[in-house]
Amino acid sequence: MTIALLPDRVFDSIAGEMVSDQVIIIDNGHVSAVKTPSQAPDAVRLEGKTVLPGLIDVHTHLATAPDNGQGYARLVQRSGAQDALIGVKHAGETLRAGFTTVRDIGPWRAFADVALRDAIDAGWVEGPRMSCAGAFVTCPGGGGDITGLAVDVDDVLPKELRFGVASGADQMRSTVRQILRYGADFIKVLATGAVLTSGTKPGAPEMTEDELRALVETAEESGTYVAAHAHGTDGIKRAVRAGVRSIEHGSLLDDEAIDLMAERGTHLVADLYDSIYIEEVGPKLGYSDEVMTKTEMTAEAQRQGFRKAVERGVRVAFGTDAGVIPHGINARQFSLYVENGLTPAQAIQSATRWAAELMGWEDSVGALAPGAHADLIVIDGDPLTEVGLLERPSGVMKGGSWVVDPLTH
Numbered sequence: 001m002t003i004a005l006l007p008d009r010v011f012d013s014i015a016g017e018m019v020s021d022q023v024i025i026i027d028n029g030h031v032s033a034v035k036t037p038s039q040a041p042d043a044v045r046l047e048g049k050t051v052l053p054g055l056i057d058v059h060t061h062l063a064t065a066p067d068n069g070q071g072y073a074r075l076v077q078r079s080g081a082q083d084a085l086i087g088v089k090h091a092g093e094t095l096r097a098g099f100t101t102v103r104d105i106g107p108w109r110a111f112a113d114v115a116l117r118d119a120i121d122a123g124w125v126e127g128p129r130m131s132c133a134g135a136f137v138t139c140p141g142g143g144g145d146i147t148g149l150a151v152d153v154d155d156v157l158p159k160e161l162r163f164g165v166a167s168g169a170d171q172m173r174s175t176v177r178q179i180l181r182y183g184a185d186f187i188k189v190l191a192t193g194a195v196l197t198s199g200t201k202p203g204a205p206e207m208t209e210d211e212l213r214a215l216v217e218t219a220e221e222s223g224t225y226v227a228a229h230a231h232g233t234d235g236i237k238r239a240v241r242a243g244v245r246s247i248e249h250g251s252l253l254d255d256e257a258i259d260l261m262a263e264r265g266t267h268l269v270a271d272l273y274d275s276i277y278i279e280e281v282g283p284k285l286g287y288s289d290e291v292m293t294k295t296e297m298t299a300e301a302q303r304q305g306f307r308k309a310v311e312r313g314v315r316v317a318f319g320t321d322a323g324v325i326p327h328g329i330n331a332r333q334f335s336l337y338v339e340n341g342l343t344p345a346q347a348i349q350s351a352t353r354w355a356a357e358l359m360g361w362e363d364s365v366g367a368l369a370p371g372a373h374a375d376l377i378v379i380d381g382d383p384l385t386e387v388g389l390l391e392r393p394s395g396v397m398k399g400g401s402w403v404v405d406p407l408t409h
């Protein structure tokens with residue numbers, strides 16, 4: 001079945017520019033051509049509208065109940081089945097907001113994300129294409145562990161809540177192999193402490209360079225890569241030197257860290273909207289004083305580091321940490337990327353082409369190019385003049401089928 005769409009504008013995410021007078025031809029769920037309208041007289045006219053590639057968020061947590069300030073209690077109050085099923089709700093919200101692909105950077109309960117991904121791919125539930133981390137690789141008591149429990153409770157947690165807890169290079173290697181064996185697409189490591197994990201310090205490194213190297217080598221042997229959560233400067237540098245493909249958060253970057261990332265082509269995935277959201281609603285939701293203090297400590301520094309990294313030419317990929325912010329409002333982050341140094345076109349590239357490159361999925365998503373999945377969004381008006389328009393897509397197509405139909409919306 002063939003569909004032809006003729007909007008006012010099409011965003012070319014490879015060149016980073018808007019083009020007009022182009023019709024998009026879709027065959028069997030894939031883009032077959034983007035060409036002049038005279039060659040396709042029966043196109044559906046989308047007057048006043050812009051078509052862009054479906055958006056990509058490279059840092060989501062779909063298969064985890066939202067943290068509304070209950071801290072880790074919520075993790076043991078819910079079953080794995082409940083986590084997977086709330087993931088179904090989050091996946092639908094994400095897709096309808098125009099995000100047709102996500103890189104899901106870990107559930108607290110290992111492999112709930114993999115179950116969700118497989119259900120979406122099988123067509124059982126509606127959601128974005130997912131690339132999954134499966135579990136968090138973290139040191140005992142680290143940013144991806146369940147911390148703050150009494151000693152006699154600590155011992156009896158189910159294995160899936162601590163699947164990726166490891167220390168020493170040998171354990172890193174076997175943990176990577178196990179995580180990939182159960183269906184993960186890439187490896188997520190916590191190289192420093194975390195803002196939301198009680199008792200851990202975002203600035204403190206939690207992995208040696210040797211451990212990080214073992215992770216990267218083992219992932220690469222299996223044809224994949226490592227993404228590193230890292231707030232503190234030392235942890236960021238260790239991870240970049242060890243060869244991780246992306247730094248998540250990157251809150252405390254210094255010039256040396258930025259230079260290293262620029263030289264090595266490491267992507268920066270900065271969740272700039274996250275801290276603003278936590279500052280706004282955290283106290284109402286009952287976040288602890290510890291979390292609020294750590295958020296304040298990292299927020300402005302993260303924005304400054306982002307601006308410097310953009311100036312230095314570090315490649316940015318759009319990641320929101322959705323799960324901390326509610327799913328479906330991911331696009332609110334575009335205006336922050338623009339306020340902090342990216343042009344509107346670059347901000348959109350960070351959520352399309354550059355995100356796809358980080359994932360190694362650039363042949364199938366992130367651009368409206370022949371052979372790619374027909375994943376696209378329709379925006380009323382021109383998002384290059386008002387990037388906030390991306391928060392309200394009037395059409396969403398995944399694999400050639402409308403999820404939100406722009407003609408009836």
Ligand SMILES: [Zn+2]
Nearest residue numbers: 059061105321
């Ligand atoms: Zn996260």
